[in-house]
Amino acid sequence: MNVELITIGDELLLGFTIDTNAAHLARTLASIGVSIVRRATVGDDAAEIAQAVREALDRTGAVITTGGLGPTSDDRTRPAIAELFGRDLVPDEERWDALCALWRERGRGEIPLSNRGQIMIPRGATVLTNRHGTAPGIWLEDEGGRWCAMLPGVPREMRGMLADELLPRLQGRFDAAFTVVRSRTIRTTGIAESKLADVLGPLASGVDGLSLAYLPGQEGVDLRLTSRGRGGIEADEALNQAASQLRELISRYAYGEDGTDLAATILQACEARALHIAVAESCTGGLLGARLTAIPGSSSVVLGGVIAYSNDVKRGVLGVQQETLDAHGAVSEQVAIEMAAGVRRLVGAEVGMSITGVAGPGGGTADKPVGLVWIGVDVQGTVRTHGSRFIGDRAEIRFRSTQAALDILRRML
Template sequence: MKAEIITIGDEILIGQTIDSNSAWLGENLGLIGVRVSRIVTISDDEEEIRSALNESFSRVDLVLMTGGLGPTQDDITKKTLAGYFNSEFYFNEEVAAEIKAYFNSIGREPLEVNLKQAELPVKCTTILNTRGTASGMWFENDGKVLMSMPGVPYEMKGLMKDEVFKKIQTTFKTPAVYNRTILTIGVGESSIAAQLEQWETKLRDEGLGLAYLPSAGMVRLRVSGVGEDMVSIKKRVDQKITEALAVIGEISYGFDADSLAEIVGKLLKENNQTLSLAESCTGGYISHLITSVAGSSEFYDGSVVTYSYDTKKNWVGVSPESLAKYGAVSKSVVEEMALGVKEKFNTDYGISASGIAGPGGATEDKPVGTVWVGIATPSGVTSHLFTFGKHRLRNIIMTSNAALNILRKELLN
């Protein structure tokens, strides 16, 4: 089954806001057997809205619309949809009570303009919004369905999870869909595809789907199946996942929504071991990833951002001789940083990173993207050299992921 998404908002068209809603909807609709075939962004204009609806309904039976439902005069979607479906308005007392409860929860009284959000088209099924004031509106006409929702991502996702996904499945009797994603790091998409060529050919011959989803230093492999029997589909997909893991080995670090930091944290906790960090080019980003994990205080003691020569010398004991002879971006310095921070915090592991994130700072033998990562373990210290690209933020992310992956492999081995 196919659907289309219409996003409304001048702020999206002029680049003030990024449309993250459509990406989330596309991914999650796919999980219930609905394929998004088109995404359109339009302005807050009555004719644009009517035209977009006519075009979408000429192709599909389900349209999801986000945005334009605020209480201000520039948000005209609700009025336009009422006209489109030839509907009068009525005052929904249940929605009004929900709006009052919402404002009371944040210590405020609703204004008259807020309570006008309870005025809704008679011909829609109201989907209560417990996270804001703009209700969702489900319209049905001649086998066609429009679901209109607020553009605030938190509110839209809540409506979809609470009611709309189930309502779509009931209304359209969507097929069973099962997806599982292998998370990999350290090897590029083309190399993985070469390793899995025979496996992939057989997978597709058996009617299953595979998508390669690359990001900074990582590749996600999503295996999917569609059919009538969920138990059978799940069994087939899981079997293919097992076969793939036997081929690609330790470059796989988890599944689906796992994060590399979560996996590392789990291994540290299982081993009853601790971690500290000395960061230079990453500026605390590795620490951010670690502390994003709930319960990280059980295994993470702390970090120092040793950005300058002086902080490297004074905070983690890097020798002036090493800095003078080899420079901050070197094997010797990151190993001293790793050992120094491990000793400073008295942890089992110390990780360090020093590199040239860019765009400046490069030398002839150390171009932008040159990074050294050090790891001090209970048995010694080692370091790893990487050459990333020329984009500063991407280099920071890739360095952080590489550092966590070095620690992951050390913990596994």
């Protein structure tokens, strides 16, 4: 049930790369009842890799590594662990032919010889197929049943190999019934963490033996309920019940569960009502459009929009009146209203969404400080506006503006 995780790479140790693999592995393994009981990070050094894996094998007998399988000279995982298991490396010529074919198919010309390192496989190892890249993964096991699974460090490749190759293998190996950890996350936006706790009152620290965590982020505060030690069905029931209890108290702020993106919620609601969206963005410069169109299938709802960064574009393309700009300035409720109406008209959409603001760090005045943002949402002529002063840096102010705009539309639908 327990495994240790060793993430490999100078870039991790020195902090040049953020370790997203550890989180993904922990979450995915927990869902089948496998716990990561210890996590270590070592650099691209054969001796350090071997030592860390040896210690973990001695303690837990089950090790997953990520990283160090690439074609370049700083990739040392394969030889280091092969030596630890007392295996030599043998070339897998079939794999080489496949690699050459893949390279040609992608139109990248002759494959560099430095890729040959990737087909050197420890004798007796099982290859874990990489459907998303060129570095194969490796499963090595000794006579005593102690094992080490080597996954690549590139997140997309690691995730694919975990799902395709490692999870089925582990599920076959473990009886995963009795330490199931299950969670349910309720996503909220437009309310502070401490205020949420106040609204939840006696449920603020947990519901019915389930723990409750507050995870603030730029999208809002996620509430995570976690069940430990219950069986799978019992856990799901408890989570369902607790989630409904919480949602009842905070329905105004809750927009979805688990990984739901607010943009996806909006697209579903619009599709159900046959509404199409057009966006008019000033300070966010396309970010709202980018968030909406990040969702697969968004083309049935999103028609397009205008990035009206300069006032000329606000006037010339969106039809914002010069007098409105003169009287109220570009960052104003009135301009937000005209932008939303203008883009609806231009694109021929039922819904127009506009954002105009001061994202900073420069450009703020006493009257219109950095963080001031006006949002307009026009649904078939019904207009709602919202002025906020967001805190944070440029990226946060921009992101929060898109989140607020989406939330206004959500409440209107």
